[in-house]
Amino acid sequence: MARRNAKIIDPSGDLDARKASILEAVVAEHIDTAQPVGSTSVAHSRDVKVSPATVRSEMVTLEREGYLAQPHTSAGRVPTDKGYRYFVDHLKSGVMSSAQQHQVSEFFANVRGEVEDVLEQTSTLLSHLTNYTSMVVASGHSHATILSVQLVSMDARHQLLVSVFSDGSVIKHSVTSDFDATHEEVSEASRQLNALLLATTLETRVQVPSRTDHVATLIRESVSVLHAEKPTTDGEQVFIGGSSHVAEVFDGVETVRKVLGILEQELLVVTLVQDILDQGLSVAIGSEHGYEPLSSCAVIVAPVSIDGEPAGAVGLLGPTRMKYREALAAAGVVSQHLTRHFGGEDDLA
Template identity: 30%
Template sequence: MSAEDRRFEVLRAIVADYVATHEPVGSKALVDRHHLRVSPATIRNDMAVLEDEGYIAQPHTSAGRIPTDKGYRLFVDRLSQVKPLSMGERKAIQGFLSAGVDLDDVLRRSVRLLAQLTRQVAVVQYPNLTRSVVRHVEIVALGTNRLLLVVITDTGRVEQRVVEVDQEITDDTVSVLKGLLGGAITGRRFADAADGLRDVVERADPSVKPAATTAVAALLEALVEHPEGRLVLSGTSHATGAWADQPGSLRGVLEALDEQVTLLKLLAVLESPDAMIVSIGQENDDANLSTSALVSAGYGRGDMLMGGLAVVGPTRMDYPGTMAAVRAVARYVGEIVAGR
């Protein structure tokens, strides 16, 4: 084993102990807990080199060492592979998520499950509408001059609007509008569906033109991506314990989770369903997350990315376990959503 590999083993041991104990790690603890097959003096020398190179730091005089952001980054980058979950764990995840009755239920279940598996804050993004395809358009009369417009996507996402129209609604009006609007956008991607509505009003029979004008305006609004409300969070109660020794950081973390802007930006970086990103400490643009680590993964079908999910925790999180959980849940969410 080279000196570099040996020092990485020392770093790996420090990361493991600090994650487990939340206490700075000394050379004696490494000798007692890990079979590093070198002398205590060699471990002390290796720790000194790791500290000089910025991978570990001494938070207090005469205390042990803790990993730095740079140390965690090296640890994550050197993970040769993420240990997969057991067959039993995978079946439990698949069974729990498969029991979801609709898209909302599946996403709520996925984020709750991820928070439970990692004991951290979990977040999931609704399928991106620009990549969704309109599967069905439904129109329901709610009275003599009110309509409920419902657009259902291939990912199971539902967009609906209630509109008031300047004409009396009859069964014939509903039938004609449904055929007109459904024929214009069914089978189109959300990003392209607006084009299909451009000449609908012009083609509409005069008897339904007032209703068609209002309905088209409402559908055009529904087809525009709305960033707000696209995330579901779970496990925010875990944040209190996770940052218990960093109360100054906790408030900022909660603010970042509440605003969701940073999380959306992180998930927007994902480019494919099998993509995984680990962002550590100062790597996060939001200063409120400078003591946090985020593990995110995309979900979807084939090469098409539908959305993403992530776990937010302190930098001393269990990276191998968290990455395995995020990857597994993302894979099953993609399979279930794509199959609906």
């Protein structure tokens, strides 16, 4: 079509149809062979109607424009991050095999248990579906309200503060006092804490009694440990599935080590996923996410919401040459199922 313009280097990054199909062919082939791809195989691929020679000359352009790279003279071409980016941006969204679709429906029809269990199992599911490492992130309860708090006496000087939130999460904190508290004092404190904190969020500032008696001290102590929760973690949880796939999917011990090292740090994974989501991306390729150790990785994310509110995300981590179509489809389908699962009729907690 816009052939006449082919000579003009298009700064907007859009390619004419022929370059596009060549780039696509290169990416597609490199994804499944992991080898540099040469002009002949591109020329023979569907959607490319020109001779190897023409392909070659187009490839030098694509290389100059940064979509392809040559490992060394007289080798085939390999896509750059930019090349992959173009590829995924122009990917007509694929669809999962019906066997897999079935597997997912089956899974969500049969899962039981608490949210945490469901999320954990979901991450396993996702990694099995794709053969990549999966991440399932549940955002924190920063704006969940407190449904109940209870102070339970462990022994005279140790109590356990158990708080239940409207999102179904439960957290415990241990409270230590430097005096012996009677059972009566503890349950009185528990009663008052309940009255005090009911329907508040962790961000609400509450008026604590300033008296110095045992009950008041327990209350102050309890409120303080509870509110201390906030700054450290936001209560996000992350479930990682199929980390063993890291070993099959990356080559080079060093890469494997680095990637595993990142996955070990849950906080990092949460922020990574969050960052990508915030950028409005669904795929971050190579250096796009800014984590140097993951520069040979691509990360796919798909948001999950509950009642219209963003509530987390599912993610996949693979090499930049991952099978985007399948992986995107899987992440999408699973995130939709999750959204439906938690939005819908079933147990919320």
